[in-house]
Amino acid sequence: MTAQQWRGVIEEYRELLDIPEGTPAVTLREGGTPLVDSGWLSGLTGANVWLKVEGNNPTGSFKDRGMTTALSVAVHEGAKAVVCASTGNTSASMAAYAAKAGVKPLVLVPEGKIAAGKMAQAIMHGGQVIMVRGNFDDCLRMARELSEKYPVALVNSVNPYRLQGQKTASFELVDFLGDAPDYHFLPVGNAGNISAYWMGYTEYEKLGRSTKRPVMRGFQAAGSAPLVNGAPVENPETKATAIRIGNPASWDLAMNAKNESGGSFKAIEDEDILAAQRLLATKDGVFVEPASAIGVAGLLQAVEAGEDFTGKTIVITVTGHGLKDTATALEGFGPLVDVVVDADVDAAAAAAGLV
Numbered sequence: 001m002t003a004q005q006w007r008g009v010i011e012e013y014r015e016l017l018d019i020p021e022g023t024p025a026v027t028l029r030e031g032g033t034p035l036v037d038s039g040w041l042s043g044l045t046g047a048n049v050w051l052k053v054e055g056n057n058p059t060g061s062f063k064d065r066g067m068t069t070a071l072s073v074a075v076h077e078g079a080k081a082v083v084c085a086s087t088g089n090t091s092a093s094m095a096a097y098a099a100k101a102g103v104k105p106l107v108l109v110p111e112g113k114i115a116a117g118k119m120a121q122a123i124m125h126g127g128q129v130i131m132v133r134g135n136f137d138d139c140l141r142m143a144r145e146l147s148e149k150y151p152v153a154l155v156n157s158v159n160p161y162r163l164q165g166q167k168t169a170s171f172e173l174v175d176f177l178g179d180a181p182d183y184h185f186l187p188v189g190n191a192g193n194i195s196a197y198w199m200g201y202t203e204y205e206k207l208g209r210s211t212k213r214p215v216m217r218g219f220q221a222a223g224s225a226p227l228v229n230g231a232p233v234e235n236p237e238t239k240a241t242a243i244r245i246g247n248p249a250s251w252d253l254a255m256n257a258k259n260e261s262g263g264s265f266k267a268i269e270d271e272d273i274l275a276a277q278r279l280l281a282t283k284d285g286v287f288v289e290p291a292s293a294i295g296v297a298g299l300l301q302a303v304e305a306g307e308d309f310t311g312k313t314i315v316i317t318v319t320g321h322g323l324k325d326t327a328t329a330l331e332g333f334g335p336l337v338d339v340v341v342d343a344d345v346d347a348a349a350a351a352a353g354l355v
């Protein structure tokens with residue numbers, strides 16, 4: 001199938017989506033993202049390890065799957081403006097789909113905590129960006145209240161149509177693999193995505209399109225790990241700004257996914273997240289933003305702890321593109337990207353260690 005033939009998640013899966021009948025799709029042809037085999041992780045674990053590369057979506061993250069459904073329904077129901085709280089990706093996605101639909105995007109973000117690439121996306125797509133002296137959880141509270149008091153539709157993942165779109169990632173990977181994987185590893189922030197995956201797996205199993213559901217393993221940054229701690233975190237901190245969230249909106253749904261699947265939530269230190277980000281980039285050729293590498297860090301941690309995955313199938317969702325946050329990616333490099341030589345081939349060869 002060529003990219004042109006992929007119609008976006010609404011038209012590809014419409015009969016499986018709980019959205020009002022006949023809703024016209026506001027689409028940028030999201031979804032249909034690659035499942036890339038990871039040779040080194042498969043070698044290391046003895047499992048078949050696949051990366052679901054969600055950075056290949058139109059705005060560079062998985063949010064587009066849910067934004068097509070949320071925006072389509074909002075516009076169908078007459079919305080002229082949409083609002084979200086965001087750590088970056090939701091705002092980038094919402095602004096793009098709002099531009100496509102011709103409605104006004106209003107974005108609330110924690111001041112100084114959004115990666116530059118994501119901010120550029122929101123601004124370029126015409127988003128009205130409001131910086132809040134507070135964290136994501138404060139922004140979400142404000143976005144909820146705005147949508148209650150003013151004529152603006154809330155499109156964070158508390159909007160049920162977001163999860164409808166996002167569950168299609170499960171459908172795609174089961175369609176590709178022929179069955180559900182044994183394990184699914186992914187980052188958890190506001191907890192909509194793990195909830196959506198679980199919904200998708202559950203529905204596909206009921207329809208007889210898979211024989212099982214995976215064990216769901218969710219990962220949070222150590223400084224922002226409410227689901228691991230079992231209590232909200234008042235001042236969440238992490239370099240993985242996408243998941244700098246202290247009080248996930250889909251707490252109960254995510255807990256249910258963990259419990260029903262026999263899964264877990266684990267915390268990962270920032271340095272291990274950033275190390276996994278580099279490994280993905282150098283060994284798989286897949287450049288993801290920091291938060292997106294946490295599932296790989298989680299798998300490495302499990303292997304180190306002696307877990308045996310031999311013969312299993314593991315899917316790791318890598319949620320967003322690395323180009324969104326180049327500043328964090330390059331932080332640790334220093335002089336490596338600083339080699340300057342005269343316009344002389346031998347000088348370049350010497351600098352490259354070829355002689």
Ligand SMILES: Cc1ncc(COP(=O)(O)O)c(C=O)c1O
Pocket residue numbers: 061087089090157187188189190191192193194242243289291292319320
């Ligand atoms: C790149 C990235 N990965 C993971 C997540 C976590 O997803 P969720 O909020 O659905 O748990 C987010 C947003 O929170 C994100 O932007």
Ligand SMILES: N[C@@H](CCOP(=O)(O)O)C(=O)O
Pocket residue numbers: 063084085086087088089090091155156157158189190192193242243249
């Ligand atoms: N990481 C998210 C946080 C908001 O999540 P949502 O899925 O509830 O919109 C972001 O990119 O803003």
